[in-house]
Amino acid sequence: MKLNAEYWQERWTNEQTGWDIGHPNHGLIAEVKSRFPKTSKILIPGAGRGHEAEALWEEGYLNTYVCDWAPEAFESLAKSEVLLRVQREVPPKAGAKTFLTPEEAKSRLIVADFFTLEGSYDLLLEQTFFCAIHPSQRKQYVEQAAHLLKPLGMWMGIFFDCHFPTEGPPFGGDNETYRSLFEKHFEITKLERFEGSIGPRLGKELLGLMHCKSM
Numbered sequence: 001m002k003l004n005a006e007y008w009q010e011r012w013t014n015e016q017t018g019w020d021i022g023h024p025n026h027g028l029i030a031e032v033k034s035r036f037p038k039t040s041k042i043l044i045p046g047a048g049r050g051h052e053a054e055a056l057w058e059e060g061y062l063n064t065y066v067c068d069w070a071p072e073a074f075e076s077l078a079k080s081e082v083l084l085r086v087q088r089e090v091p092p093k094a095g096a097k098t099f100l101t102p103e104e105a106k107s108r109l110i111v112a113d114f115f116t117l118e119g120s121y122d123l124l125l126e127q128t129f130f131c132a133i134h135p136s137q138r139k140q141y142v143e144q145a146a147h148l149l150k151p152l153g154m155w156m157g158i159f160f161d162c163h164f165p166t167e168g169p170p171f172g173g174d175n176e177t178y179r180s181l182f183e184k185h186f187e188i189t190k191l192e193r194f195e196g197s198i199g200p201r202l203g204k205e206l207l208g209l210m211h212c213k214s215m
């Protein structure tokens, strides 16, 4: 099976999207709010419907970007009420940004291959993208994540803490696997049981928080 853009586009078109929880991962959003200022430049790779991005825009994290290479994934996000609303607010005379111009709003949705992206972010926020790529690409994922982050930028996200009985996606793993993959480029602050998991994933997820080692 080739896990290319066509494969994912077809899954979205045929609505074979069992991974989509249909709402933001509230536990993950709470972690962002407690740790990162609203000015943070955030990238959500393999974002799918982008529920977390909508929640973050709503909270005033207007520098949140989503990337997915299947255009169908962004069908509803492109017309998002939240994204429209943040373009309507009155620009302040000075101080924090409280609105987006239409061009800026458009730029928040990046249809591209994560592995070819360029940019410079404060935070990479991850949910069910890492588990969707083939394990042979994991080393490349870590290098690309480090490449996309500013010096001392952070990676925060959720890993499956289990091995699946059938060939993925999703592809699983465990604490040790993830630690050994990331530690070359990242200082691991936290890699532990995620308490905010949704019901069916309870006890099967790890929350990771790490910052990029300066090169």
Ligand SMILES: C[S@@+](CC[C@H](N)C(=O)[O-])C[C@H]1O[C@@H](n2cnc3c(N)ncnc32)[C@H](O)[C@@H]1O
Residues within 6 Å of the ligand: 008, 009, 019, 020, 021, 045, 046, 047, 048, 049, 050, 067, 068, 069, 070, 073, 112, 113, 114, 115, 127, 128, 129, 132, 133
């Ligand atoms: C399992 S889905 C997860 C979507 C979303 N994060 C969620 O939790 O609902 C994985 C997503 O990653 C996207 N994807 C896979 N490989 C990609 C790549 N190399 N570049 C960009 N997006 C990719 C797919 O198109 C798909 O939308």
